[in-house]
Every structure is written in structure tokens, then in C-alpha cells.
Amino acid sequence: xxxxxVPLRTLGSTGPRVPALGLGCMGxxxxxxxxxxxxxxxxxxxxxxxxxTLLDTGDFYGMGHNELLIRDALRxxxxxxxxxxxxxxxxxxxDARGGWSxxxxxxxxxxxxxxxxxxxxxxxxxDIYRIARVDPAVPIExxxxxxxxxxxxxxxxxxGLSEVGSDTLRRAAAxxxxxxxxxxxxxxxxxxxxxxxxxxRELGIGITAYGxxxxxxxxxxxxxxxxxxxxxxxxxxxxxxxDNLDHNLDLVEALRKVADAKSAxxxxxxxxxxxxxxxxxxxxxxxxxxxxxGEALGALEVTLDADDLMAIETAVPAxxxxxxxxxxxxxxxxxxEKI
Numbered sequence: 517x518x519x520x521x522v523p524l525r526t527l528g529s530t531g532p533r534v535p536a537l538g539l540g541c542m543g544x545x546x547x548x549x550x551x552x553x554x555x556x557x558x559x560x561x562x563x564x565x566x567x568x569t570l571l572d573t574g575d576f577y578g579m580g581h582n583e584l585l586i587r588d589a590l591r592x593x594x595x596x597x598x599x600x601x602x603x604x605x606x607x608x609x610x611d612a613r614g615g616w617s618x619x620x621x622x623x624x625x626x627x628x629x630x631x632x633x634x635x636x637x638x639x640x641x642x643d644i645y646r647i648a649r650v651d652p653a654v655p656i657e658x659x660x661x662x663x664x665x666x667x668x669x670x671x672x673x674x675x676g677l678s679e680v681g682s683d684t685l686r687r688a689a690a691x692x693x694x695x696x697x698x699x700x701x702x703x704x705x706x707x708x709x710x711x712x713x714x715x716x717r718e719l720g721i722g723i724t725a726y727g728x729x730x731x732x733x734x735x736x737x738x739x740x741x742x743x744x745x746x747x748x749x750x751x752x753x754x755x756x757x758x759d760n761l762d763h764n765l766d767l768v769e770a771l772r773k774v775a776d777a778k779s780a781x782x783x784x785x786x787x788x789x790x791x792x793x794x795x796x797x798x799x800x801x802x803x804x805x806x807x808x809x810g811e812a813l814g815a816l817e818v819t820l821d822a823d824d825l826m827a828i829e830t831a832v833p834a835x836x837x838x839x840x841x842x843x844x845x846x847x848x849x850x851x852x853e854k855i
Contacts, residue, residue: 522567522816525798529720531674531695532643534601536791536816538570539563539809540726540800544585545578546614548731548748548804553585555805560589562806564599566813572698572724572800574605574648575633579614583636590638597639603724604633605648605678605698619849621651623662630666644695646676650851656684657691664692676724680851682715689719699852701725701797703734703771703786703828704755704764704837712852717796727841728790728799729783730755734768734832736775736782754839763838770831777827780818783808787815789828 523536542548544556560571573582583604590597606629607619620629626647633642645663650656666672674695677688688694697716701708705727716723729735731750740761750756755764768782775785790799803809820828840847847853 525722525795527644527674527696527722527724527798528694528716528796530693531722532601534570534798535568536798537568537787537812538572538601538603538724538798538800539568540572540802541582541586542572542574542577543802543804545582547577548745548750548802550745550747551804556585557589557592559803559806559809560586561593561595562809563803564589564593564595566809568809568813569595569599570601570603570724570798570800572603572605572726574608575629575636576606576608576610576648579610580632580636583633587636587638601643602637602639603644603646603676603698604637604642605646606630606633607647607649607651619647619649619651621647621654621656621659623658623665626659626662627666630671634671641670642672644674644676645672646678646698648678649849650680650684656680656688660688660691660694667692677721681854682711684851685712685715685719685721689721694719694721696722696724696798698724698726698800700727700841701790701793701799702728702730703789703832704730704767705841706834708852709834717794723794723797724800725790725797726800726802728787728801730764730837730841731802733764734771734782734786736768736772738765738768740765752843753841754843755837755841757839760839767832767836771828774824774827774831778818778820778824780814781811783811784815784818785820785828787812788818788820789825791815792820792825 609617678698775782801812
């Protein structure tokens with residue numbers, strides 16, 4: 517698939533035009549175990565060459581390593597910085613051992629985080645900037661106001677949000693235009709459908725969906741006996757453990773039958789399903805290798821008709837997943853999960 521063939525979508529009513537798929541770069545630096553920097557850069561190059569110019573990162577992924585990786589990839593790419601759309605999350609507080617100690621959404625902290633990101637990325641602006649999790653000690657209006665000041669200064673192009681509920685969406689959008697909400701959305705994680713997605717559509721806010729393959733669980737490549745690196749956080753994820761894993765992989769096998777009937781892979785069907793949920797949704801794929809990237813690109817060529825969608829729904833009904841999407845401690849940080 518060439519640069520010209522990748523379809524484009526607009527992030528909300530005020531956001532940028534971006535490819536229908538984006539590349540989530542987190543796993544190239546952290547949380548999924550051992551990484552291969554050379555292959556990661558080659559994968560970013562391949563994504564840019566294919567037209568997947570939306571690159572998603574966080575300043576806390578590898579404590580800055582991911583931003584430096586993207587900088588190096590952009591500097592050595594024929595496409596360059598001008599073609600890339602950089603989406604950056606900030607706010608997570610880390611320690612030297614990689615631990616987590618909360619989130620900081622104070623205006624002064626926003627300016628500080630942004631200054632460091634611009635330096636590490638080797639750029640004078642970030643295309644979309646968002647706090648990774650709401651800081652419960654700081655009104656969202658103050659955090660968004662600080663990003664809006666960065667927009668006025670030309671250091672940020674668009675304001676995004678991450679893992680917030682409808683009330684926070686409305687409060688944030690009342691301060692400044694919000695391009696998109698980044699939130700988990702997949703066949704196994706459909707919680708946004710009841711309230712958050714309708715609110716986004718009412719407010720003209722797009723969705724960048726992460727976890728579309730449930731961190732590899734519904735990629736079609738996971739096995740019950742797979743051993744995880746000690747640095748791979750999926751070893752603590754409820755959906756990847758014990759009976760939950762067995763149940764969820766049974767769902768994958770049911771989905772594989774649908775994929776086989778379409779001459780597609782399980783991953784392609786899962787990605788195509790998210791693509792089919794609306795033109796205002798852009799799935800982020802977490803490919804760390806060029807072969808996985810190529811497979812994901814194939815999802816753009818999969819067309820799902822009403823019968824296909826019904827078959828997928830039968831294979832993996834809403835609410836069918838066993839286990840929460842994060843451990844309890846991390847779930848507590850999600851404004852999007854508050855009742």
C-alpha cells in the first residue's frame with residue numbers, strides 16, 4: 517500500500533487529517549519486555565513510507581527513550597518531521613527503577629513536560645498534546661488551559677485527552693477545542709459505546725483507539741504457554757492470567773473462523789472491526805516489527821459487510837472478555853471508568 521492509497525480521517529471537528537491507522541510506539545521502549553532499537557526505527561520508517569504518519573508516544577515511555585527513538589527515526593527518514601503527526605502524552609511521574617508515582621497536571625508542570633518533549637523530539641511543536649491520566653488534584657480546566665496557552669504560542673497544534681469520562685470531556689471542551697480522545701477500544705474493550713463515544717460525537721471529538729488487539733491477546737499470535745519477559749506488564753494483566761487467558765483465547769479461536777472465511781488474519785479482522793465503527797475513529801496499532809506492521813496494513817483492505825459484523829459479534833459478543841483491562845491499582849487512575 518502506497519502513501520497515496522492510505523485513506524485519511526479527520527480527528528473530530530477541529531483536529532488534523534491523519535491516516536486511518538496510527539502507529540503506537542510505546543512497546544518499542546517499554547512495558548512489553550525486550551526491544552530491538554534497530555528494528556523499531558526500521559518499523560517507524562516503514563510506517564512513514566506507507567503513509568502511517570500518525571506516531572503516538574508518551575514522554576514517560578522508557579523515561580524519554582521513546583521520544584528520542586522517534587527523533588532518531590525522523591532524522592534518518594526520507595519522509596522527515598514535516599510529514600509526521602506527533603501525538604504525545606505527558607503527566608506520568610516515574611522513579612529511577614521504573615516505578616509509577618501518580619500524575620501531575622499543574623499548569624507549571626505542563627509547560628515543563630512540554631519543554632522537555634520538544635527537546636527530546638528535536639522539534640519546535642507537538643501536533644497533539646494530552647495528559648495521560650487526569651490528575652485528581654488539579655481541575656481539568658487548569659490543565660487544558662495550560663495546553664491552550666501552548667497552542668497560542670505555537671508549541672502545540674491540537675489538544676487531546678486520554679482515558680476520561682463524559683463529564684471531564686464536557687468540562688475540557690468548554691475551555692478549548694479538543695481534537696480527540698485517546699482511549700482503549702477493541703472487541704474485548706467496548707465500554708466507551710454506552711456513554712463516552714456518544715458524548716464525543718455530540719461534542720465533535722474524534723477517537724484514537726489504542727489496545728485494538730488487546731495488547732496482542734487477540735492478534736491471533738498469542739498462545740497459552742507463552743512465557744513473558746519479567747519486564748512485560750502483561751504478566752500482571754488480569755486478561756492474560758489463569759482461567760481468564762483460557763477463556764479469552766477461546767474467543768480468539770471463534771474469531772479465527774470469521775477471519776478464515778474472509779481470507780484474512782485474526783489481527784486484520786480485529787483492526788477492521790474498529791475501523792468499521794465510524795469514520796471518527798482512528799485505531800493505533802502497536803507494531804514493533806515490520807512484519808506485524810505489514811499485517812496490520814492489510815486490515816485497510818478488509819471490507820466488513822453486515823453479515824461479517826454479525827459473525828464477529830457472535831464470535832466475540834460485547835462484554836465477553838474475562839478480566840479487567842488493567843490491574844485494580846491502574847484501573848483506579850482511569851477517569852473513564854468512574855461511575
